[in-house]
Amino acid sequence: MSEDLHSRIALKLEAVGPSVSIGLEIKIESYFDIVRGLIDDFASKRGMNCIYITSSVPSATLNSALQALEANTDGLRFIDCVSHTMMGAIQRVDNTVFVENPSMLENIILKVEYFLRLAGDKKTVVIFDSANSFAIHNDPKMLSEFFTIILNSLKAREAYPVVLMIPDQLRVEVKEMLGMVCDVIMPIEEERQS
Amino acid sequence: MASERERCVTGIEGLDNILGGGIPTNNIVLVAGSDGTGKTTLAFEFLVRGAVSGENGVLITTVESKSKLLANIPSLVFYDEKMLGKQLSIVTLKEMIDGTDKPFGKADEPGMDKIIASIEKLVIGAKAKRLVIDSIDTVLPDEKEDRLNTYFLTILSEMLHKHGSTAILVSKASTAESGIGSVVDGIIQMSNLERKGDLLRTMQVPKMKGTAHSRAKYVIDLTSAGVLVTTLLKGGI
Numbered sequence: 001m002s003e004d005l006h007s008r009i010a011l012k013l014e015a016v017g018p019s020v021s022i023g024l025e026i027k028i029e030s031y032f033d034i035v036r037g038l039i040d041d042f043a044s045k046r047g048m049n050c051i052y053i054t055s056s057v058p059s060a061t062l063n064s065a066l067q068a069l070e071a072n073t074d075g076l077r078f079i080d081c082v083s084h085t086m087m088g089a090i091q092r093v094d095n096t097v098f099v100e101n102p103s104m105l106e107n108i109i110l111k112v113e114y115f116l117r118l119a120g121d122k123k124t125v126v127i128f129d130s131a132n133s134f135a136i137h138n139d140p141k142m143l144s145e146f147f148t149i150i151l152n153s154l155k156a157r158e159a160y161p162v163v164l165m166i167p168d169q170l171r172v173e174v175k176e177m178l179g180m181v182c183d184v185i186m187p188i189e190e191e192r193q194s
Numbered sequence: 195m196a197s198e199r200e201r202c203v204t205g206i207e208g209l210d211n212i213l214g215g216g217i218p219t220n221n222i223v224l225v226a227g228s229d230g231t232g233k234t235t236l237a238f239e240f241l242v243r244g245a246v247s248g249e250n251g252v253l254i255t256t257v258e259s260k261s262k263l264l265a266n267i268p269s270l271v272f273y274d275e276k277m278l279g280k281q282l283s284i285v286t287l288k289e290m291i292d293g294t295d296k297p298f299g300k301a302d303e304p305g306m307d308k309i310i311a312s313i314e315k316l317v318i319g320a321k322a323k324r325l326v327i328d329s330i331d332t333v334l335p336d337e338k339e340d341r342l343n344t345y346f347l348t349i350l351s352e353m354l355h356k357h358g359s360t361a362i363l364v365s366k367a368s369t370a371e372s373g374i375g376s377v378v379d380g381i382i383q384m385s386n387l388e389r390k391g392d393l394l395r396t397m398q399v400p401k402m403k404g405t406a407h408s409r410a411k412y413v414i415d416l417t418s419a420g421v422l423v424t425t426l427l428k429g430g431i
Contacts, residue, residue: 100392101392103390103392104392104394105427106394106413106424106425106426106427107394107413107415109424110413110414110415110417110422110423110424111415113422113424114415114417114419114422117419117420117422118271118419139429141429142427142429145427145428145429146427149424149425149427
């Protein structure tokens, strides 16, 4: 069942295509399966780059988990907005840039731009992990403006923007905002049970 | 209807967008801001982008040695050190002074003429279409000396026009404090914006003669892919 989930996510995203912003409703217990599906089954296996913006789990933890899952991380770049806030020693690695905290939204936009420039014309999947953690650190109006700007920019560049969200734990106003800024809200668990 | 001014495309995409296509050619632009705001990096990229697109440039550095300057600038992916001495010339103030026949003398009009003459010699020698002086604070005798500053900028402007060059003058002084803010053709104000304890680097163009331009404040990042620019989020306020 779990093995199906990550490959099914890839198929579903492929069916949607580029230039469509997707709000991916996930359950916390499927988290690593979904991340694997996005990075390995979808981005890597289709020869795309992947920019992973994390405000919930440190990039080092995600990297270790993906290695344990034997996922291909060659085209993976992290924008890590959480490690600095933990005030621990930060391991500098080539595929990662750090933003001091998840409220520095302009800097996140600029880091995405940075990776896109380095990638050139290569197609890119951009994952926001997660709307829940961004909502903890940011005013909803600010977050709305951020998502509007960055998702429109990514759509214009034919990228695949994916916003992870755990709907049960989202405030109503944030959920409504995501409904407005995302073109498609995709409830993964429902799909899994069907 | 006035014809569109020819542009010096900086190559810094965000800045060119703000300026509606680039700096009007022959303009003298003041890049002003306090320490750590990205003035030198912006000015250096202006020259490197020019060198890449076939426009030679001269950088007169008055505050740092060449090696220190190059070491402190983010390693730009489009920069090639083979440009040095060819499309891109870096000259220290000392080298510029040593290269003149006579000492600059007093901070008066004849003294200013000598400085301009030595800058012109560099511009001609390098066939430079782009000039950066970093920082202009060191070259000008007194940044609040309006008469001399105006004189200096007037003859610099005439010289640049003669050679079809565009200049960036870097200054640590804020444009409000600086006497030259009112006499340059354009101002790019670099700042640090503190928001809830976070420090964002910002850029704003309050003045640019010869073009319609955005006057909004933008957030920038200094990266190996160059100076990146995005809009400042306001949160619906």
